[in-house]
Amino acid sequence: MKKALPLLLLAVLVLSGCGKKPATTSTTTPAKKTEAINQLAITDRPFVTLTPRADGKEVTLGINEVKNATKVEYEIEYQTATLIQGAFGNIDFTKDTPPVAKNILFGSCSKNVCKFDEGVTGGSLTLTFSGSDKPYVLKSDFNLQQMFDRQGVFTSKDARATLDVGKTGLPAGTFVIISSTLGLPVTLKGQVIAGPYAFLAASSPLIKGTLTLKSKDDLTGAKLMYWNGKTLTELNSAITSGQISAPVTGLGTFVVVK
Numbered sequence: 001m002k003k004a005l006p007l008l009l010l011a012v013l014v015l016s017g018c019g020k021k022p023a024t025t026s027t028t029t030p031a032k033k034t035e036a037i038n039q040l041a042i043t044d045r046p047f048v049t050l051t052p053r054a055d056g057k058e059v060t061l062g063i064n065e066v067k068n069a070t071k072v073e074y075e076i077e078y079q080t081a082t083l084i085q086g087a088f089g090n091i092d093f094t095k096d097t098p099p100v101a102k103n104i105l106f107g108s109c110s111k112n113v114c115k116f117d118e119g120v121t122g123g124s125l126t127l128t129f130s131g132s133d134k135p136y137v138l139k140s141d142f143n144l145q146q147m148f149d150r151q152g153v154f155t156s157k158d159a160r161a162t163l164d165v166g167k168t169g170l171p172a173g174t175f176v177i178i179s180s181t182l183g184l185p186v187t188l189k190g191q192v193i194a195g196p197y198a199f200l201a202a203s204s205p206l207i208k209g210t211l212t213l214k215s216k217d218d219l220t221g222a223k224l225m226y227w228n229g230k231t232l233t234e235l236n237s238a239i240t241s242g243q244i245s246a247p248v249t250g251l252g253t254f255v256v257v258k
Helices: 007-016
Strands: 047-052 058-064 071-079 084-092 100-105 107-110 113-116 122-130 136-146 153-155 161-164 175-180 192-200 209-214 223-227 232-234 238-240 243-248 252-257
Touching (some): 047 136, 047 175, 058 071, 100 107, 153 175, 192 209, 209 223
Antiparallel strands (some): 058 100, 071 122, 107 113, 122 136, 136 175, 161 209, 175 192, 192 252
């Protein structure tokens, strides 16, 4: 039989619980800060390239001229024949000093057995740089095109850059990646008004082609510059109705300055 508590003790217990607020646990997740994309001045950006493997099943991400960053997180999204796939990772510049290169497979490997994604045609690259008081994010699109399919005419994702090497200008199986390099390979004189765009393959044979860049800006007095990976040269260009074009003898990076 339960014994009743004395009335005085019961009153004390009731009053001692008054005025206390129950403990609360916050379930709200702090909002993740999102940096604006491509807001960094082009002269302060790193020089970024994407180079395909000879069979088009892998790409090499190259990063050079890095300023105010000690780390980068990269993410590649790419379109296959049936869906969108992705690959991601990071590079620590305190351990790997630029220029750095990272091989990224269009597929996956397990126990030395690789499965490749078929029908990759292009995608996007997002780079998040950190380690300074001003982190920044850069993003660009890219096309992966094969000589046989394109009949020698390669174009950028935004259709502003075109390289025509003719129907026999490259071996039929050659893969070319067309992308923005985001930054500049070297310091340039003048204002950048178009590009830079890179047309890169696993090898760099001599070609006889025509490079054309379109721009919404006035091209009067503009120069078309070519970077072959070692030296910068001005091409003998012609300007007609919003575009500048020039004969080219090799693959590389092209940019218009004024």
